Amino acid sequence: MNQFLNKLFEKKRNVYIFAVLAIVVESFSSAILKMAGQYPLFSFAYILWFALAVAVMGIYAVAWQLVLEHLPLTTAYMRKGLTYVLIFVWAVLLFHESISVKQVIGIIVIILGMAVSIRGE
Secondary structure, three states: OHHHHHHHOOOHHHHHHHHHHHHHHHHHHHHHHHHHOOOOOOOHHHHHHHHHHHHHHHHHHHHHHHHHHHOOHHHHHOOOHHHHHHHHHHHHHHHOOOOOHHHHHHHHHHHHHHHHHHOOO
């Protein structure tokens, strides 16, 4: 397994793609926790959704650790802003939450901040 991962991560582009995939997985955990919160605390449905969220976070933790082994900490974390953008998207698409102009401006600021910090890497 280690040889496969080392071969996969030889190209920096693959590390960045893997980082984005890890962030997408992390963002799903928030949506899953929101689903759990729609059920009574400790009900069977709540426990199932919560367990799924924990499993997803476990997958994310392993994936993110792999990313951190191949990228500088500052480089990796500059991409974490994508988590907030994706959670915003899931809130609108999955839960039909309303959006405000302030929220859209906030998302734009996050995206611009990531673009500025990542530019030139």
